[in-house]
Amino acid sequence: MRTHAQEGRPRGARRFVPIIPLLAALTAPEAAAQGAARGATLFTQRCATCHTVGEGDRVGPDLHGVMERRDEAWVTRFITSPGEVIDSGDAVATELLARFNGIRMPDQQLSPEERAALYAFFRDCTQKGLGGCKPSPAAKMGTDATPEEIARGRRLFEGTEALAKGGPACFGCHDVRGVGVAGGGTLGPNLTFTFARLGERGVRPALAKLDTPMMGALYAKAPLEEEEQYALKAFLADASRDGSKPRADRDFFYLGLVGALAVLGFMGVAFGAASKRGLS
The missing domain is CATH 1.10.760.10 (Cytochrome c-like domain)
Structure with missing residues (x-):
């Protein structure tokens, strides 16, 4: 014989109430x-x-x-x-x-x-x-890096130390103040102030995912290891500490210097060859 309380409870309630603790147990x-x-x-x-x-x-x-x-x-x-x-x-x-x-x-x-x-x-x-x-080593704050960790990040950025899984160096597409003789690439944005702009919360997931259209294609099969992510983050954090703007004409000066040296070298070779022909 059903009690009054049981008869007064909606059928839907009797059917679904037990599911709630089950769902809680499954999602816990x-x-x-x-x-x-x-x-x-x-x-x-x-x-x-x-x-x-x-x-x-x-x-x-x-x-x-x-x-x-x-x-x-x-x-x-x-x-x-x-x-x-x-x-x-x-x-x-x-x-x-x-x-x-x-x-x-x-x-x-x-x-x-x-x-x-x-x-x-x-x-x-x-x-x-x-x-x-x-x-995870990648979760450590970039601003807490040691000089050795920052130096490794610079080497990875410039490509003087290869990435473990064979991915390309950042230097090919990006520039950071002071790297290389003529600076880095210009296909991607200048990263000098990336850490100052995005902070720890922005830079860390960006290095972990590398999911922009171009980087996704380059690093899909060669993601950065966690230690590499941290070293690069440390390098970018260090680069952001200097708030002054990089010289806009730096690349042109060095490229002009390199070009002038190349021309002088070619002229020296040509002059030497002409002298040999004159003596023969």
Whole structure:
């Protein structure tokens, strides 16, 4: 015998309500993976200068397993205002301060969504185990590059160091202040101020995708490796630091100089040949 509540419920509701938790269960892993991926990027951009996940202590502690060692509410308080937690006399914060030579972590202004993504990344790393969650080298901030990384980016741009998968050097189509004797190519835009214009968020995906019509054709079968993406980004970030405009006549001056030397060389060869004929 049906109860009144069952008879009063619409048939459609009885049929479809159970599907909602099923859909949630099916989409939860994908959402968690997306959150962890975003958290990995945030970690590399905001945390990796001082911390690692599974590679040992750096300026601050290794954060592998941090969400298991600490309560989430405590982690949130500490990330938001480390100094306040330390000054409150918190035992864990005081121990960390002493352990890492009195260095205080700066406040991190993260939105609730960004913190959730970062926590998803930490939990994902714990599940993968030590060494299974190393962030992408391409996600490191271009402005944090070492002189060696910048120098490698310049070599890759100019083509003096070949790209691992055989793609053409940027120099053939693009110019950047100070590269080459006569500058780079003019088929593509001048990239001197690209990093200043697009920033980290624009340059990093552009180097990863290379999906403009021309670059898509050139690099479809020869994409840049992550280390190459980072080196080129570092070079472009360094080039953007000088805000003055490149000299417009630089290419013409050097091309004229090279042309004059070529003409003089040809005249020398011709004069030498004429002299030999005169002596014979």
